[in-house]
Amino acid sequence: MLLRNVVFACLALSGVAHGDERWWSANEDRVFPAELSYPNSSGVMTTLNEKGPTRTQGHPFFSALGTNGRACVTCHQPADAMSLSAATAQERWRATTGKDPLFAAIDGSDCPSLPQEKESSHSLLLKRGLIRVARPWPPRASDGAVVKPQFAIEVVRDPTGCNFDPKYGLKSKAPSVSVYRRVRPATNAKYLTAVGFNFDPKNGLPLPVDPETDELVSGNLLADARAPTLFAQARDAMQSHLQIEGKPDDVAVKKIVAFVQGLYTAQSVSMKAGALNDGGAQGGPKTLMAVRGGELQGGPQPIWLEFLPWLNAASNSSQDEMRKSIARGADLFSKRMFLVDDSMGINNMGFGNPVRNACAFCHNMLRTGMDVAPGQVDIGTVNSPHATPAPELPLFKLTCNVDAPAHPYLGRVIFTQDPGYALTTGKCADIGKITAQSMRGLASRAPYFSNGSAKTLRELVEYYDRRYRINLTEQEKQDLVNLMSVL
Numbered sequence: 084m085l086l087r088n089v090v091f092a093c094l095a096l097s098g099v100a101h102g103d104e105r106w107w108s109a110n111e112d113r114v115f116p117a118e119l120s121y122p123n124s125s126g127v128m129t130t131l132n133e134k135g136p137t138r139t140q141g142h143p144f145f146s147a148l149g150t151n152g153r154a155c156v157t158c159h160q161p162a163d164a165m166s167l168s169a170a171t172a173q174e175r176w177r178a179t180t181g182k183d184p185l186f187a188a189i190d191g192s193d194c195p196s197l198p199q200e201k202e203s204s205h206s207l208l209l210k211r212g213l214i215r216v217a218r219p220w221p222p223r224a225s226d227g228a229v230v231k232p233q234f235a236i237e238v239v240r241d242p243t244g245c246n247f248d249p250k251y252g253l254k255s256k257a258p259s260v261s262v263y264r265r266v267r268p269a270t271n272a273k274y275l276t277a278v279g280f281n282f283d284p285k286n287g288l289p290l291p292v293d294p295e296t297d298e299l300v301s302g303n304l305l306a307d308a309r310a311p312t313l314f315a316q317a318r319d320a321m322q323s324h325l326q327i328e329g330k331p332d333d334v335a336v337k338k339i340v341a342f343v344q345g346l347y348t349a350q351s352v353s354m355k356a357g358a359l360n361d362g363g364a365q366g367g368p369k370t371l372m373a374v375r376g377g378e379l380q381g382g383p384q385p386i387w388l389e390f391l392p393w394l395n396a397a398s399n400s401s402q403d404e405m406r407k408s409i410a411r412g413a414d415l416f417s418k419r420m421f422l423v424d425d426s427m428g429i430n431n432m433g434f435g436n437p438v439r440n441a442c443a444f445c446h447n448m449l450r451t452g453m454d455v456a457p458g459q460v461d462i463g464t465v466n467s468p469h470a471t472p473a474p475e476l477p478l479f480k481l482t483c484n485v486d487a488p489a490h491p492y493l494g495r496v497i498f499t500q501d502p503g504y505a506l507t508t509g510k511c512a513d514i515g516k517i518t519a520q521s522m523r524g525l526a527s528r529a530p531y532f533s534n535g536s537a538k539t540l541r542e543l544v545e546y547y548d549r550r551y552r553i554n555l556t557e558q559e560k561q562d563l564v565n566l567m568s569v570l
C-alpha cells in the first residue's frame with residue numbers, strides 16, 4: 084500500500100494525465116509538456132520532450148495529414164512509450180466500437196478487403212498489436228531500386244487472405260507481401276540513428292549510406308531496415324499509414340523528425356523499487372537525454388550501467404530486494420553465458436558457430452540494448468523451426484534459386500512468418516532476420532518481438548531459454564524480467 088502511495092505521489096508531482104487523457108487522437112488541441120508520465124503495470128513511464136511544451140494543434144506529428152484521419156501519434160502513443168500496446172488497441176476498439184482511425188482498413192485491419200465493421204477483421208491488431216506492412220514484390224532497396232531476389236516466394240497459408248487477395252496480394256497488379264508487425268517506439272531517436280563505427284564490425288564492410296545525403300546511417304530502423312533515416316521513415320509512414328495524397332511535404336517531414344529527435348522515454352518509477360534514479364542508480368529518461376554521442380557505443384563493459392550500483396543495495400526491505408534483483412538482471416544480461424547457434428547475422432560473421440556469449444553480445448548499445456552494428460539477426464522469432472507457431476499469421480515458403488548460395492543453417496527451402504530483412508535485400512541469407520529494437524519502454528508496450536509472439540516479458544525470457552537451451556534458473560529469469568520491466 085505504502086509503495087503504491089509513493090508511486091501516486093510521484094505521479095502527482097510529474098503532472099500525470101488521467102484516465103480519459105491517455106489516448107491522443109489526431110487534430111486535438113493539447114500540449115505535449117516537457118515531461119509526460121503515465122502509469123503502467125510496473126510503475127510509471129516518462130517521456131521527456133527536450134524542446135519544451137509543444138502545442139499539438141497544427142503540429143504535423145499530431146495532425147491527420149492524409150485521408151484516413153490518422154496522425155503519427157495515433158500509433159505512437161505517449162502512454163505506450165511512443166508505441167502501441169495490444170491492450171490499448173482493445174480499449175480503443177471498445178471506446179469507439181471500432182470507429183477510431185487507428186482501425187483504418189489499409190493496415191489497421193488484417194486486410195483492407197475484409198468487412199471493416201467486424202471485430203474479427205482487425206484480429207491481429209486487437210490480439211497482438213500488429214499493423215499490416217505491405218512490402219513490394221520483387222523487393223525494393225531503400226533507394227527504391229528494384230532488387231532481383233535470390234528466392235521465390237509462395238504463400239503456404241494465410242488466414243487473413245491478404246496475400247491471396249486479387250487487389251492486395253502477391254498476384255495482384257502491384258504485387259506485395261503482407262507481413263504483420265509491432266509498432267516500434269518513435270522516441271530515443273539519438274540511439275536509433277547512432278552510428279557507432281564507420282564500418283559494420285561484424286563483417287568489416289562499410290555501413291549502409293543514405294542515398295540522399297551519402298552519409299553513413301545506423302541501419303537500425305524498422306524490422307527490415309527499409310528506411311535509412313528518420314526522414315525517409317517519416318515519408319514512408321505518411322504515404323503508407325497516413326495515406327496522404329501526393330508527395331510528403333518537406334516542411335512537415337522536418338518538423339516531425341525534429342520533434343521525434345527531442346523525445347526520450349524510459350521507465351522512471353518502479354512500483355516495487357521506487358524512483359529509478361535513487362540510491363546511486365541512474366535509470367529513467369534524464370540519463371538517456373544527457374548521454375553524449377561518443378558514449379552510446381557498447382563494448383566489453385555491461386550495457387545497463389545505470390542499475391549496477393544497486394548490486395550493493397542494503398537488504399532491509401522489499402524495495403531493496405527488488406533493487407538488487409534489477410541490478411542482478413543488469414549483470415546477467417552481460418555476463419550469463421550461453422551458446423548462440425545458427426543465428427544468421429551473428430554466427431556467420433566469423434565468431435564461430437556456436438559462439439559462447441551473453442544477451443549483450445547482440446544487445447550491445449549502452450542504455451538502449453540495440454545492436455551498435457546494424458542489428459539484423461535471425462534469432463528464430465519468425466523462421467521455422469524456432470518460431471512460436473502462429474496459426475493466425477501468414478506462413479510463407481521461400482525457395483532459394485539454384486544459382487544463389489543456400490542459407491547455411493536452413494538450406495534452400497525456408498518457412499517463415501515474415502521474410503524480414505530479405506524483403507529489403509532479396510538475399511536468401513537474410514530471410515527472417517529482424518532488426519533488434521530499442522529495449523526502452525518495454526513495460527508499456529506488450530506484446531514483444533516484431534510479430535508480437537511473446538505476450539509478456541516472462542514469455543520473452545522463456546523463448547530465449549528454449550531457443551538457446553540456456554537453462555536459466557527461476558531466479559535468473561525473474562532478475563531479467565525485473566530488469567526489463569524498469570527500462
Ligand code: HEC
Pocket residue numbers: 144153154155156157158159190191214216264265266267268269270275303304305306307313316317318320321324325339343520521
Ligand atoms: C498505423 C500505425 C502507424 C502510424 C499511423 C505511424 N506509424 Fe510509425 N511505425 C508503425 C509500425 C508498425 C512500425 C514498425 C514497422 C516495421 O518494423 O516494419 C513503425 C515504426 C516507426 C519508426 C521506427 C522506430 C524504430 O525503432 O525503428 C519511426 C521513427 C516511426 N514509426 C515514426 C512514425 C511517424 C513520424 C509517423 C507519422 C508520419 C508514424 N510513424 C505513423 C506504425 C505506425
Ligand code: HEC
Pocket residue numbers: 265423426429441442443444445446458459460461462464465517518519520521522525530531532533534543544547563567
Ligand atoms: C543472437 C542475438 C541475440 C541474443 C543473444 C539476444 N537477443 Fe534479444 N533480440 C535480438 C533480435 C534480432 C531481436 C529482434 C527480434 C524480433 O523482434 O523478432 C531481439 C529482441 C529483443 C527484445 C525486444 C522486444 C521488443 O519487442 O521490443 C528484448 C527485450 C530482448 N531481445 C531481450 C533479450 C534477452 C533478455 C536476451 C538474453 C537472454 C537476448 N535478448 C539475447 C537478438 C538477440
